[in-house]
Amino acid sequence: MTERKTYKRETAGVMLVFLMGAHVWGVFDPQAAQMANFMTLPVFTFAGGAFALDAVFKQGPQSR
Numbered sequence: 001m002t003e004r005k006t007y008k009r010e011t012a013g014v015m016l017v018f019l020m021g022a023h024v025w026g027v028f029d030p031q032a033a034q035m036a037n038f039m040t041l042p043v044f045t046f047a048g049g050a051f052a053l054d055a056v057f058k059q060g061p062q063s064r
Helices: 008-025 030-059
Strands: none
Touching: 008 030
């Protein structure tokens, strides 16, 4: 049985690239800077969950 791909890490990577672009755009536009500051916590929370929790679950119960 093959596992289905969830694309959570790819989604997190795209969100991080978008956030980086918003911060760069924020240099020129104050509203973009405010939007980037507002999005920072949710994007990093999702990315942390996508990358870190994926690694923990792939290690499995044998590592405990």
